[in-house]
Amino acid sequence: MGANAAPLEKLIEEFSKLPGIGRKGASRLAYQVLAMDKAEALEFAQAITDAHTKIHRCSVCQNFTDGQVCPICAGEKRDKSTICVVESPRDVSAFERTREYKGVYHVLHGLISPMNGVGAEQLTVKELIARLAGDEVKEVIMATNPTVEGEATAMYLAKLIKPLGVKVSRLAYGLPVGGSLEYADPTTLGRSLLSRGEL
Known part of the structure; x- marks a missing residue:
């Protein structure tokens, strides 16, 4: 001691x-x-x-809240036709800080990781699919991290969601502001090239 x-x-x-x-x-x-x-x-x-x-999970998006439904899901000005899928409640906070996103979220509480014994059934996948039952949701944005597990989870969910007639998009991972091209890793550089927008 x-x-x-x-x-x-x-x-x-x-x-x-x-x-x-x-x-x-x-x-x-x-x-x-x-x-x-x-x-x-x-x-x-x-x-x-x-x-x-x-604190418990929101009955709609699975984010942490002290009410039955979190303030984002309850917000009348939020665009309910777009769901941004994230790994953890911390990611919701990160997006909210940007003040750019007007849709709603879905928190998975983890990523599919066979190495760590985490399968889809341990995440909130069935709750996400249940939210797509009506025709209100038009787009699901996969905002999982650009890691092996994050990519695998995004691909798995996209395969489940696309047959439901809902658009599935992936976050564009670009170059950091103030970064130098010569120091960018090839994956980031390739991604930023593929996800280029029109000027």
């Missing part, structure tokens, strides 16, 4: 379970929690408890 008191050691251990947090970072966070006054510490603990007990 070392020099730390048992409750402190337990706190360090819990913080170190978080992805990207090593022993050193976990130790720093634990000491910061100890430095809080009692009210702050209880508020912090309550925030964790509330996040776990009050």
